Amino acid sequence: MTATPGLGAPRLATPDLLRSTFRRHAAGVAVITAHGDRGPVGFTATSLTSVSAEPPxxxxxxxxxxxxxxxxxxxxxxxxxxxxxxxxxxxxxFARSGADRFGAPTAWRTGPHGVPVLDDVLAWLVCRIVGRVPAGDHRIVLAEVVLGDLSGSGRPLLYHQGRFNRLRD
Structure with a gap:
């Protein structure tokens, strides 16, 4: 490989290259929740994507x-x-391994279809899973929106350069 004038030298694909590249990509922050055999579970996701409007x-x-x-x-x-x-x-x-994600001070309630619903968020959706697609060491989960509430107000939380950030004016 040769360097392109004005650009750094290209690097071969590695997990570190992918992680470092996506640290530069600002993403919205969501928490995904579900009810499991041992109670509620959840995790922070920056990979949330709108796929289709019809069906949602x-x-x-x-x-x-x-x-x-x-x-x-x-x-x-x-x-x-x-x-x-x-x-x-x-x-x-919700991003920390081993954390008591649903203990105080997390405010939540059991919502439709038994899904844990977090309080004071900008918006929430309950979705029905329609597919789980293998993708390396991950699964891409496809889900159809069943219902939601977008009555929260404020500005979104962003994830960039390994930190949670606010929009700047």
Missing amino acids: LISFGIGTGASSWPAIADTDHIGVHILGEHQGELAAT
């Missing part, structure tokens, strides 16, 4: 080694929560 479909990625994966693999319905800029600590809690 979303997708997200989850590692098969993640503690939430067994519940996501077995459940029919999940909750999708769009976090506001005031919820950096909540995002960090």
